[in-house]
Amino acid sequence: MNFPFGAVVGMDDMRLALVLNAVSPAVGGVLVRGEKGTAKSTAVRALAAVLPQVDVVAGCRFACDPAAPDPGCPDGPHDAGAPGHSRPARLVELPVGASEDRVVGALDLERALTEGVKAFEPGLLAAAHRGVLYVDEVNLLHDHLVDLLLDAAALGTAYVEREGVSVRHAARFLLVGTMNPEEGELRPQLLDRFGLTVEVAAPRDPELRAEVVRRRFAFDADPAGFAAEWAAEEASLSDRIAAARVRLPNVVLSDGALRQVTAVCAAFDVDGLRADLVTARAALAHAAWCGRDEVTEDDVRVAARLALPHRRRRNPFDAPGLDDETLEQALSDARPADEPPPDDDGPGDGPGDGPGDGPGDGPDGGGSDDGGPDDGLHGPGGAGEGSDACESDVETQAKPPSPEEDGGEPTTAPRGEGGGSTAATPAPDRAAAAPTDPFRIRRLEVPGIGAGASGRRSRARSERGRVVGSVRPSGTVTKLHLTDTVLAAAPHQVARGRTGPGLRIAREDLRQATLEGREGNLVLFVVDASGSMGSRSRMGAVKGAVLSLLLDAYQRRDKVGLVTFRGGDAELALPPTWSVEAAAARLTDLPTGGRTPLAAGLLRAHEVLRVERVRDPQRRPLLVVVTDGRATGARGGNHLADAHAAAALLASAGTASVVVDCESGPVRLGLAGTLGALLGAQTLRLEELAADSLAATVRSARKAA
Numbered sequence: 001m002n003f004p005f006g007a008v009v010g011m012d013d014m015r016l017a018l019v020l021n022a023v024s025p026a027v028g029g030v031l032v033r034g035e036k037g038t039a040k041s042t043a044v045r046a047l048a049a050v051l052p053q054v055d056v057v058a059g060c061r062f063a064c065d066p067a068a069p070d071p072g073c074p075d076g077p078h079d080a081g082a083p084g085h086s087r088p089a090r091l092v093e094l095p096v097g098a099s100e101d102r103v104v105g106a107l108d109l110e111r112a113l114t115e116g117v118k119a120f121e122p123g124l125l126a127a128a129h130r131g132v133l134y135v136d137e138v139n140l141l142h143d144h145l146v147d148l149l150l151d152a153a154a155l156g157t158a159y160v161e162r163e164g165v166s167v168r169h170a171a172r173f174l175l176v177g178t179m180n181p182e183e184g185e186l187r188p189q190l191l192d193r194f195g196l197t198v199e200v201a202a203p204r205d206p207e208l209r210a211e212v213v214r215r216r217f218a219f220d221a222d223p224a225g226f227a228a229e230w231a232a233e234e235a236s237l238s239d240r241i242a243a244a245r246v247r248l249p250n251v252v253l254s255d256g257a258l259r260q261v262t263a264v265c266a267a268f269d270v271d272g273l274r275a276d277l278v279t280a281r282a283a284l285a286h287a288a289w290c291g292r293d294e295v296t297e298d299d300v301r302v303a304a305r306l307a308l309p310h311r312r313r314r315n316p317f318d319a320p321g322l323d324d325e326t327l328e329q330a331l332s333d334a335r336p337a338d339e340p341p342p343d344d345d346g347p348g349d350g351p352g353d354g355p356g357d358g359p360g361d362g363p364d365g366g367g368s369d370d371g372g373p374d375d376g377l378h379g380p381g382g383a384g385e386g387s388d389a390c391e392s393d394v395e396t397q398a399k400p401p402s403p404e405e406d407g408g409e410p411t412t413a414p415r416g417e418g419g420g421s422t423a424a425t426p427a428p429d430r431a432a433a434a435p436t437d438p439f440r441i442r443r444l445e446v447p448g449i450g451a452g453a454s455g456r457r458s459r460a461r462s463e464r465g466r467v468v469g470s471v472r473p474s475g476t477v478t479k480l481h482l483t484d485t486v487l488a489a490a491p492h493q494v495a496r497g498r499t500g501p502g503l504r505i506a507r508e509d510l511r512q513a514t515l516e517g518r519e520g521n522l523v524l525f526v527v528d529a530s531g532s533m534g535s536r537s538r539m540g541a542v543k544g545a546v547l548s549l550l551l552d553a554y555q556r557r558d559k560v561g562l563v564t565f566r567g568g569d570a571e572l573a574l575p576p577t578w579s580v581e582a583a584a585a586r587l588t589d590l591p592t593g594g595r596t597p598l599a600a601g602l603l604r605a606h607e608v609l610r611v612e613r614v615r616d617p618q619r620r621p622l623l624v625v626v627t628d629g630r631a632t633g634a635r636g637g638n639h640l641a642d643a644h645a646a647a648a649l650l651a652s653a654g655t656a657s658v659v660v661d662c663e664s665g666p667v668r669l670g671l672a673g674t675l676g677a678l679l680g681a682q683t684l685r686l687e688e689l690a691a692d693s694l695a696a697t698v699r700s701a702r703k704a705a
Contacts, residue, residue, distance in 0.1 A: 001223040004230035005046035006237060008039055009212045013198040017306050018047050019237075021174045021195065023244040024285035028195025028278055029153055029175030031138070031186075031310070038200045039212075040178040044134050047176075048091035050234050052242040054130045058083045061122050062169050063090075063129045070170045074120055090131035092124050092173075094149075096140050100463065101478060103145060104152075104160050107167065108476075120167045125149075125158040128173040138177030139184050139578065142454045143557065144464055146186070149175060150193040184578020185554065192271070195278045197310040240289070248288040253280060256336050257295040263334035264304045267326055270311040279307045297331055432591045436544030440691045441552050444622065444682075446521055446656040452619045455520020455557035465517025473512040481513035520557040521622045522576055522612055525549065526605045527587070528627035529566040530596035533662060539592050542662050545689050546587055546626055554580040559619065561608060562586055565601030567594030568633075572604060576612055598631040598675075599639060602646035609655060623655050625679070628663040629671025640671075647678040657681035660689065 008015060017030045032040045057064040060075045066084035071077060094103065105123035124133065135141060135149065152158045158171040177194065179186070191197070203209055219226040227234075261283065265275045282303035287295045309322045443457075450460040463479070470481035489509035496504045525546060533539050553560050561576035562583050573586045602625070609621050631639040650657065657679040661672035676683030 001227060002045045002049055003042050003216075003219055004227055004234055005043065005050050006233040007215055007219075007226070007230050008043050008046065009208060009215065010203055011039060011043060011200055013306065014040070014043055014200050016302070017196045017198050018043065018174075018176065019241065019289060020282055020285040020306070021176075022047065022051055022241050023289050024248055024281055025153075025172060025174050027281045027285055028193070029150075029177070031191070031194040031197040032176070032178045032200060033181055033197060034178075034200035035182070035202065036180055038202050040200060041134075041136055044132070044176050044178065045091060047174075048089055048132050050237040050241065051089035051132070052238055052245075053086045054089055055084050055086050056130075058085060062126050063131075064170075065130070072168055072170075074122075074167055074169055090127060092128040092131060092133050094124055094133060094135045094141075096135075096137050098124070098141075098145070099478075100145065100148070103148060104158055105167070105169075106476075106478075107160060120160070122169070123158075123160075125152050125171040125173075126169055129169075129171050131173055133173045133175050135175075135177045137179060137183065139179040139181075139186050143187065143190065144454070146190050150190065154193070182577065182579045182582060184559075185581065187555075191310045192274060194310070196282060196306040198306060199309075244285070244288040244291075247291070247293070248284065250293060251284050251287045252294045253284055254294060256334075257283065257297070257300060260297060260300045260331055260334040261303075264300065264327060264330045265308065267330035268308055268312055268322070270308060275308060275311050279303045282307050297335065301327065301331060432589050433539040433543060435547045435588060436540050438544060438548040438551050439689075441545075441548050441689045442691045444549075444552075444624070444658050446620045446622050449516070450519050450521075450618070450620045452519035452521065453557075454517065456518045457521050457556040457558060457622075458519050458620065460517060460519035462515055462517035462519065465515040467513045468516045469514040470511035471514055472508075473510055477510050477512055479513040479515060481511040484511040485509055518556075520559065520619070522559045522561065522609075522616070522619050523549070523553045523622045523624060524561045524563065524576070524605055524608060525583075526563045526565070526601050526623065526625045526627070527590070528596060528598070528601070528662070529564045529590055529592045530630075530632075531566075531593045532596045532628055532630045532632070533592060538662070538664055541686065542626060543587055543590070545660065545686055547584060548689065549624060550580045550583050550587070558622075559616075561612075563601055563604050563608065564590060565597050565604070566592065567597070569597055570600040570604040572608060576608070595632040596627075596630050597633055597639075598627060598629075599642035599646045601625075601627075602643060602650060606646065606650050606653065606655075609650075609653070621655060623650065623657040623679075623681075624660065625657060625675070625681070626660045626662060627672060627675070628661065629659075629669070629673070629675045631671075643675065644678050647675055651678060651680045655679075659683045661685045 005015070014030075014032055017032075021027050021030055032044070034040055054063065055066055057066050057069055057078050060069075060073065060078065062070065062073050062075055064070050064073050064076065064078055066078075066082050067080070069076060069078035069080065069082060101123065103123050104125055106121045108119035108121070133149070133153075138146065152171045153173065153175040156170060156172040158169055160167045175194075185191075203212075215226075258280065261279045262276050265279060279300070280303075283295045283299040286299045286302050287293075290299070292299070304327055305322055312322070446458040448459070450458055451462075452458075452460055454462055454464065467481065470484040485505065486503065488511060489503055489505045492506070492509070493504060496506070498504050527542070527546060529539075533542060550560060559576050559578055560574070560580055560583050561572070562574040564571050564573045573590070574583050577583070605623060605625075609623070612619070612621065631643040633639045657676070659672055659676035659679065659681045661676075661683055663669065663672055673683050675681075
């Protein structure tokens, strides 16, 4: 039994975004971003219970509507008015490790080729038709699967094609994805495909947190009793969604409201026109939800706050958000001259609109007690009561806490020792240098062919890519190599009694295609932040280069980690993660100064890679060491020899490495080059990292030839 949707404390933006998509799936789905433990999954699973029931054709695996069956249904054709029954809307959960066949469905190629039978096993898209498709940790899903899901959600149709055998079926569903930004971001192109995005964070008010605990304890102690307590509210929400769906086709988007939509999108300089379409659809859905027959400025405001924040990002280091002053100015500029500004009586003044109407609500209950706006989810009036049935403003979610506030590691490295000399008195740390602008870097990759998760860096055997050969299948054929299959079957046609045109293919003739694509790697950065790295401007260039490498890692779907060394020891500033944002934040705030414990940095990297090999043995590592090659320490001893021994240890483990030489000045010792040789690494000067420098080198070589 799921936790009731109406009993979720707070999270007004998230609940409203889910409801608007339930009213109008054409909005394009919801992406819920937030820290762990913020009831993201709980709210999504609860949503299915308040969706109206659906009528389906009896025996149809694709949930066809008896009143309007899909003429192309693989289980059809169904006659209009075919026998049917009502059932609850389904919630289908897509696991992160799902294969493409599990998502879209599987064609039995063996039967299709050997028996001529088009046998199709429906996938998760078919199961989710007319329901909810939920993808937890959507940012960890393979990019091609996310593309596939978003295409199906936009078109309302799923296509499965294998070697000339094609099946299509209807796939209209409410797509909901949840993610923790600490584990990595979606590419901007995929972010843009989600209709609405909301940021959620746990409340910092002790009373609200206490109410969350009370309700959870009450639910765990007696799930049935708790659900019965909220049954009336759940039924009211379901009826209101159904009424809003009926009202939606008749809601009018006037030219004035449309001008406000386009003015807001232009004011925030979003790319393309998808933002305008999504904002308009969300405004229509909000008007229908509030019981209005025409879109108002409030509807546009709500829609913009949900549809635009994630579309303003230009790179993965930009935080999503929306400036309220810009929004209000755009709405005001597009308002017709003869139209007075809307009343600003403050949110929450509508009759009967507070969230405290449900059981258990009170001053410390599920809504905000600070005069914040209500989402209209708990008002006693259903759709159809006019504009008073719903407050149109949406509560601004609290900003997620910094790593320090959330109990994580601090974003600044610990203070180290003096400024790189052997003087006994340590010098003070230098202030953190700001990184220079990132640039496009040359491709760095792990040699050989791996078998890791799909990505864009190194060569790997994968389920997607170019065909490089074929093998005899050990199980079900998923990628048929047609040419090799025909060649294997050809010599046996006489023995099989073929007398006419065509080809007789047996099971032993089938060949599975071998594909080669690209994989994502673990890119572990080892950054020298000691005083030997030179001037503040030089450290800014180093940080800019590492930031460029981080951006490249994000685009190539790599996991990243950050080890820094300075002063007396090395620090794992960021354990391997998907979040390049977190790595960029740690890098930007990193101060410099102190001695250069290079050996400690390399040994810490070796330990991190050892642990990661156990956790994820198929993900191959790429070590990127950013240093000038110097090695100093607080005590006596041959620190350079220790660093070289640590480099030899990494090389013996087969770690693929790149050394970025940061040495500057007219006199250069070449220590980074020596380190690179011991690591068996490619050594690049800092200025050689850029892709355009590689192109210039190639052009110079051609001219010389």
